[in-house]
Amino acid sequence: MNSLIPWVGGKGKLLWLIHKLAPSSYERFIDVFGGGGTVTLNHPLQHGCIEIYNDYNSNLTNLFCCVKNRTMALLKELGFLPLNSRDDFNVLFKFFSKDEFDDDYMKEELELTEVFLPPPEAEAIKKLMLERAPRGDVRRAADYFKLIRYSFSGGGKSFAGKPCDIRCFFHLIWKCARRFASVVVENKDFEDLIRQYDRKNAWIYCDPPYYEAEDCYQVEFPKEDHQRLHDVLLTCQGRVMVSYNYCSYICELYKEFYIYRTKRPNSMSQKADSEYEEVIITNYDPEQCAAQLNMFRMVCGAHDGEDIPYELIHTPEK
Numbered sequence: 400m401n402s403l404i405p406w407v408g409g410k411g412k413l414l415w416l417i418h419k420l421a422p423s424s425y426e427r428f429i430d431v432f433g434g435g436g437t438v439t440l441n442h443p444l445q446h447g448c449i450e451i452y453n454d455y456n457s458n459l460t461n462l463f464c465c466v467k468n469r470t471m472a473l474l475k476e477l478g479f480l481p482l483n484s485r486d487d488f489n490v491l492f493k494f495f496s497k498d499e500f501d502d503d504y505m506k507e508e509l510e511l512t513e514v515f516l517p518p519p520e521a522e523a524i525k526k527l528m529l530e531r532a533p534r535g536d537v538r539r540a541a542d543y544f545k546l547i548r549y550s551f552s553g554g555g556k557s558f559a560g561k562p563c564d565i566r567c568f569f570h571l572i573w574k575c576a577r578r579f580a581s582v583v584v585e586n587k588d589f590e591d592l593i594r595q596y597d598r599k600n601a602w603i604y605c606d607p608p609y610y611e612a613e614d615c616y617q618v619e620f621p622k623e624d625h626q627r628l629h630d631v632l633l634t635c636q637g638r639v640m641v642s643y644n645y646c647s648y649i650c651e652l653y654k655e656f657y658i659y660r661t662k663r664p665n666s667m668s669q670k671a672d673s674e675y676e677e678v679i680i681t682n683y684d685p686e687q688c689a690a691q692l693n694m695f696r697m698v699c700g701a702h703d704g705e706d707i708p709y710e711l712i713h714t715p716e717k
């Protein structure tokens with residue numbers, strides 16, 4: 400299933416390997432760094448399995464909560480003035496950068512209304528806007544959805560510069576609402592979340608900000624957090640899987656785990672055929688525990704009909 404929103408570091412191109420190396424049985428699935436939700440949305444539905452989506456970015460979790468619980472209200476809100484221009488983006492960007500609703504925001508929205516609409520309509524819309532001024536969760540979710548959809552590569556930082564009719568995504572919102580109907584949405588720091596939900600029968604999937612790319616997100620992830628994540632994962636009773644960029648720091652940090660290496664097309668690069676090396680790390684031996692893996696150490700998996708090699712590059716001593 401396509402993601403609700405584009406998200407930096409989204410795992411769409413790695414799903415095939417995540418599923419291949421997944422444990423064969425578990426009763427709770429925990430997507431610790433859920434981001435755009437690709438992994439949860441594509442997690443195979445299993446009878447009796449609890450699913451948890453988490454992210455520390457509260458705008459994002461508010462969006463997923465509204466998609467799940469306030470679907471109609473969100474669609475209505477998105478249908479209200481679906482403008483798309485650099486000005487519209489700038490207003491939303493300013494609001495989410497400051498993370499507060501102030502008079503400047505409203506002043507700009509009212510001015511924009513005058514720019515876009517002829518006087519009688521502008522007056523009517525301005526009146527409506529003033530009545531709706533208190534920003535509820537739904538309105539916040541709609542604004543955040545637009546900010547991400549209007550921005551370059553979903554980064555939320557710069558205007559994509561191309562037309563985007565928000566109403567084209569309504570079908571995705573419906574699909575996502577249905578898929579998230581039984582998913583628990585959490586907004587916690589990874590350590591608290593893992594300690595709360597870890598059990599013997601859990602599959603804990605972690606896709607943290609990549610090493611030396613921590614500043615791509617709207618929440619901070621200081622360098623020490625890579626160590627903090629490793630340390631909490633080392634104590635887990637459940638099956639753990641972590642995705643990272645391939646680099647010596649991460650391979651050294653996770654030496655007590657199994658490490659698989661693969662590559663994927665680098666969508667952020669301007670160069671043709673540019674590839675990005677990734678690792679998938681597990682605290683279990685996928686050759687023993689995964690449903691779909693055969694006994695070959697250097698194998699290929701298919702993504703979009705293309706064979707992509709992956710390789711076990713490290714086995715723990717114990």
Ligand SMILES: C[S@@+](CC[C@H](N)C(=O)[O-])C[C@H]1O[C@@H](n2cnc3c(N)ncnc32)[C@H](O)[C@@H]1O
Binds near residue numbers: 606609
């Ligand atoms: C690589 S992205 C996850 C992408 C996601 N797997 C997808 O397919 O869209 C990393 C996510 O970690 C979140 N994050 C950063 N610090 C966190 C923390 N301390 N606890 C939980 N989530 C955090 C960021 O907001 C970001 O969405």
